[in-house]
Amino acid sequence: MSPSPSDGSHGIRISRVSKVYPGTARPAVDDVSLDIAPGEFMTLLGPSGSGKTTMLSMLAGFVGVSAGSIEIDGRDVSRLKPHRRNLGVVFQQYALFPHMSVAKNVAFPLQQRRMPKADIETKVAEALKLVHLEPYADRLPTQLSGGQQQRVALARAVVYQPRALLMDEPLGALDRRLRDQLQREIARMHRELGMTFIFVTHDQHEALTLSDRIAVFNEGRIEQVGTPADLYERPETLFVAQFLGESTCFRGTVDRQAGVLRCERFSVRVPEAPETGSGVVIVRPERLELCADETEVPESHNRVAATVTDVVYVGTHHQVGLRFADGTTGMAMRLVGPPLPAAPGDDVTVAWDPAHQAVVADPAGAAVSVPEVRSATPVLP
Amino acid sequence: MSDAVKPAVGRDHALGWGLKSVVALVGLLLAAPTVVVVPMSFSGADTFEFPPKNWSVRWYEAFFNSERWMFSLLTSVQIAFLVALTATVLGVGVAFGLDRARFKGRNAIRSLMMAPMIMPGIVVAVAIYGVFLRWQLNGTATGFVAAHTVLALPFVVTVVSTSLAGYDRTMDVAAATLGATALTTFFRVTVPLLAPGVLSGFVFAFVTSLDEVVIALFLQTPDIQTLPVQMYNSITLEIDPTIAAASSLMVAATTIVLLVPLLVRRKRSTS
Amino acid sequence: MTTATIKAPPGVSPARGAGRARRRAAGWLILPAAALLLVFFVYPIATIVWQSFTDPAPGLGNYVALLHDGISVTVIVRTLVTALIVAGSTLIVAYPYAYAMTKVGPRARGVMTVLVLLPFWTSLMARNFAWYMLERRDGLIDRMLGLIGLDGVVLLGTVAGVTVAMVQVMLPFMVLPLYSAMKQIDPRLLDAATSLGAPRRRAFAKVYLPLSVPGMLSGFSLVFIMTLGFYITPALLGSPQQSLVPQVIGQKVSALLDFGGAGALGAVLLMITLLVLFVVSRFTRPFTALSGTVGNE
Numbered sequence: 048m049s050p051s052p053s054d055g056s057h058g059i060r061i062s063r064v065s066k067v068y069p070g071t072a073r074p075a076v077d078d079v080s081l082d083i084a085p086g087e088f089m090t091l092l093g094p095s096g097s098g099k100t101t102m103l104s105m106l107a108g109f110v111g112v113s114a115g116s117i118e119i120d121g122r123d124v125s126r127l128k129p130h131r132r133n134l135g136v137v138f139q140q141y142a143l144f145p146h147m148s149v150a151k152n153v154a155f156p157l158q159q160r161r162m163p164k165a166d167i168e169t170k171v172a173e174a175l176k177l178v179h180l181e182p183y184a185d186r187l188p189t190q191l192s193g194g195q196q197q198r199v200a201l202a203r204a205v206v207y208q209p210r211a212l213l214m215d216e217p218l219g220a221l222d223r224r225l226r227d228q229l230q231r232e233i234a235r236m237h238r239e240l241g242m243t244f245i246f247v248t249h250d251q252h253e254a255l256t257l258s259d260r261i262a263v264f265n266e267g268r269i270e271q272v273g274t275p276a277d278l279y280e281r282p283e284t285l286f287v288a289q290f291l292g293e294s295t296c297f298r299g300t301v302d303r304q305a306g307v308l309r310c311e312r313f314s315v316r317v318p319e320a321p322e323t324g325s326g327v328v329i330v331r332p333e334r335l336e337l338c339a340d341e342t343e344v345p346e347s348h349n350r351v352a353a354t355v356t357d358v359v360y361v362g363t364h365h366q367v368g369l370r371f372a373d374g375t376t377g378m379a380m381r382l383v384g385p386p387l388p389a390a391p392g393d394d395v396t397v398a399w400d401p402a403h404q405a406v407v408a409d410p411a412g413a414a415v416s417v418p419e420v421r422s423a424t425p426v427l428p
Numbered sequence: 429m430s431d432a433v434k435p436a437v438g439r440d441h442a443l444g445w446g447l448k449s450v451v452a453l454v455g456l457l458l459a460a461p462t463v464v465v466v467p468m469s470f471s472g473a474d475t476f477e478f479p480p481k482n483w484s485v486r487w488y489e490a491f492f493n494s495e496r497w498m499f500s501l502l503t504s505v506q507i508a509f510l511v512a513l514t515a516t517v518l519g520v521g522v523a524f525g526l527d528r529a530r531f532k533g534r535n536a537i538r539s540l541m542m543a544p545m546i547m548p549g550i551v552v553a554v555a556i557y558g559v560f561l562r563w564q565l566n567g568t569a570t571g572f573v574a575a576h577t578v579l580a581l582p583f584v585v586t587v588v589s590t591s592l593a594g595y596d597r598t599m600d601v602a603a604a605t606l607g608a609t610a611l612t613t614f615f616r617v618t619v620p621l622l623a624p625g626v627l628s629g630f631v632f633a634f635v636t637s638l639d640e641v642v643i644a645l646f647l648q649t650p651d652i653q654t655l656p657v658q659m660y661n662s663i664t665l666e667i668d669p670t671i672a673a674a675s676s677l678m679v680a681a682t683t684i685v686l687l688v689p690l691l692v693r694r695k696r697s698t699s
Numbered sequence: 700m701t702t703a704t705i706k707a708p709p710g711v712s713p714a715r716g717a718g719r720a721r722r723r724a725a726g727w728l729i730l731p732a733a734a735l736l737l738v739f740f741v742y743p744i745a746t747i748v749w750q751s752f753t754d755p756a757p758g759l760g761n762y763v764a765l766l767h768d769g770i771s772v773t774v775i776v777r778t779l780v781t782a783l784i785v786a787g788s789t790l791i792v793a794y795p796y797a798y799a800m801t802k803v804g805p806r807a808r809g810v811m812t813v814l815v816l817l818p819f820w821t822s823l824m825a826r827n828f829a830w831y832m833l834e835r836r837d838g839l840i841d842r843m844l845g846l847i848g849l850d851g852v853v854l855l856g857t858v859a860g861v862t863v864a865m866v867q868v869m870l871p872f873m874v875l876p877l878y879s880a881m882k883q884i885d886p887r888l889l890d891a892a893t894s895l896g897a898p899r900r901r902a903f904a905k906v907y908l909p910l911s912v913p914g915m916l917s918g919f920s921l922v923f924i925m926t927l928g929f930y931i932t933p934a935l936l937g938s939p940q941q942s943l944v945p946q947v948i949g950q951k952v953s954a955l956l957d958f959g960g961a962g963a964l965g966a967v968l969l970m971i972t973l974l975v976l977f978v979v980s981r982f983t984r985p986f987t988a989l990s991g992t993v994g995n996e
Contacts, residue, residue, distance in 0.1 A: 548928025
């Protein structure tokens, strides 16, 4: 289902691109390389200020690259003006021309391409049909709701069949319900048009539901590129683990020969430890088992004693807050239905299969700034 | 669309060279006349020259030793002060009335208050001159103050209205819930918050009167001439370099006076 | 500039009954100022317009005289043309400046705003005196142009000289409405237009320019109207042979005490002013932009 990265002759190839804005010391984008296959849905995910929007602006040509190159279908476009790149762009604030009707907005790119008038009319009608806005052709953008405006923007950006559609937080200005609805619509358009989509967001939920692959940005660099499942199940850095979804993180020292991570009061088995040094073991909440009776736990599993601090009911499941012997806090998740094995204040044994954990390097043991994640609910992959 | 200028995220926001040089030229056009006056006033020569070959303060001495210049300065300042006082009192009333009262014809009143700003200045001047001839108000302080107050009112009304519009009425409610009486609320909450706006209104009114020439030209008599009228006469009748000193003093005075509310506001926002 | 605060909805005040009485009472606060304006502004203007129909004899004599005295029509046309030229030149000069103001950082914008307000702040007489000195024979402009081989350029006493000085005086009234219209234009619209295939220049012409029309309209009409009534600058910098309506009005009153004739010319100015205001108010609100800026910086 997910196309493999291209060999560079087709699709979009970003090679070692950097951007330094005049008057700033830190590069906004720092030596980024990324290949995007034709027809792929690629999401650039990261907190604000991580460089994802700057990357998109460089793809579109609104800002120049300071170093590196961008190729589209094998042709270097780094020095090309935006209007020569033939890409579609959708902006967070819609950027519809307020003095033109919906139909005129959608016709604008076709007029720039000197298409005959009759063809323009057909194309505009088709594009408006694609986003279910045929009856609104003669309205002004200000007479439409936010969701409708963004659908006009989508129609305008795909009507001339650009080589790729770039979207900069297109759902950021909409309320939750509209966001979900438009998300489905974008997914449908991707299926129907078979076009390359490049989508910028800081919302992990959006990224996980929509994308073929996700590139996680942090401080101008890409931390990890992979399918949603890759990133969720096998995060390669602590940042990725903490930015996407909830997790319990055990910090300690890796002892490679013994195959364990030594924490302050206990050890955790790490069969495939990458290297010796300080490390972090990451376990997702739905992988944690809570057992009152330790004998039920399979021999191969990791087990750590913990105290239940609180239980929160969130509809589909319970979130069980945990505190481990070394002070680490964590969270487990239990589906609503089966009775909970523990109540707040109880001591429990927490167990999990080491195959479901990820081990990453502890970034120099320094305090890691945990980005504020928007939704409090954990994300199910 | 938001009404603030968006921070230019993800853009290179340098101006092109063409635009930069146009901006520089326009800036020069805006600033040049002001910049030229000041060095001219320090010239040591008997006639105007720019740039001056030697420097002196003789024209300032001439200004302060001339009975005529000093008298017109005094007249102007007195009139401007009375105008500022009257216009501020009346203008604050108007701003409050327009903000708090609900009645028909509010827009008509608003337009009336703004009208002196856009009516052709010369028409207002000769019209007032005409009726003042009959009422024998020409060359009287009352006449000057009344006429200048008409011109100054729009400024006070706009400035005070703007700060009233920005005044959050929930603060009145908040003060009331905290146990303040209406009177306490007015003096402890409303007045301190509106004071900067009222002060700017006062200053604008003062400067408007201090700077006004057209009406003053018509209302002048040999006994009562404002500083701008004296300046006008000195250009058209005699060309006396003392006017360079007078101009520089006017520029300095208006700048200082107009900076006062700015500094007050700055201090408020930093403290 | 706009702050998102929770405002009490209009008409809701802590004590409803008392509030209503106080609201009505607040209306009386307007009375003193209204009275002052009626006596010292509305009445004089009504009088002079009345006099244009009655003084020296009842009828349209003063207006007929304007048509036949062989000079008034020329002066009116000259005044209108001058006002058009001044408003047009001011627009051309102010547009790139206002556009640049929306593009630069906050510090540069502050400097540019102060520069624009300079003519607003500096004494009118001081400024006219400065232009007088700059434009006269052997003035700075004459000598500077002499350096590049253009001798004897004396702007003083010419329409060009008046125009240059008026453009400087009027710039704030053009830049401020333009700027407040332009800052409402989402800069992303230009990016959108270029991404859709329009070269930068065409994107500007098709998207930015039309959206800045309201600002251009209010600035242009404001400058046009104010130029019509300008007395001091043409009187000092212009020539008596090229006089404009305000000077003629002034002469009629101060030299001839001809209030009827002055009133007729004044009424013409008033009519043009009101006509421009009426036409423009159908498209935009020219003075909201200005009134917002008076106390701003």
